[in-house]
Amino acid sequence: MSGLGRATCLVLSFAVAGCSTTATVVTRDGRRDEARIIGGDREHLLLQSEYGVEKVVPRAEVNDIDHPGNVLALLGGLLAGSGALNLAVLGASCATRGATSGSTCPLLFGTMGTMTAAGAAMLVWGLWAWVGSTNAVQDSLVYPSLPALQPGTPRVVPAEPTPSPPPPSL
Secondary structure: OOHHHHHHHHHHHHHHHHOOOOEEEEEOOOOEEEEEEEEEOOOEEEEEOOOOOEEEEEHHHEEEEEOOOHHHHHHHHHHHHHHHHHHHHHHHHHHHHOOOOOOOHHHHHHHHHHHHHHHHHHHHHHHHHHHHHHHHHOOOOOOOOOOOOOOOOOOOOOOOOOOOOOOOOO
8 A cells, every 4th residue: 555545544544533423512501511412302402421321401401513423524525526536537647648567557546546435434434423413313212202300310211101901891
């Protein structure tokens, strides 16, 4: 692998490692919560910290949400698009000149192909993280609506109702 290909893989590794699936939820009082958005109902969001602690935040208190993956998807799209454009231009140039034994075309194809693949991987990962987080903000809780809780109160899932016994037969 060429030096540029190694550098591209290294940048990709750092970018993906730095892009977690936690969102930054900013409340109206300026408090910032770094957490994964589990779901929500019409009035609440359910967050989970990196330690597994769940927290209920009223939607009325949420000022802004910075979802994960948007920057990585943008950079990946730019990198993949640039690599694909370079491959197209390089392909036309190499086809016109003809690849000789001393040609750098195979090396350049490998480098630009690696750049395009790395960008596509960044784009897919970023979009996956962003779509998952934005979808969780919707009314997505499987459980019944959350009761009106004070912020920071642990969530208690109600037990399933037991069916009533059948009426006696005569």
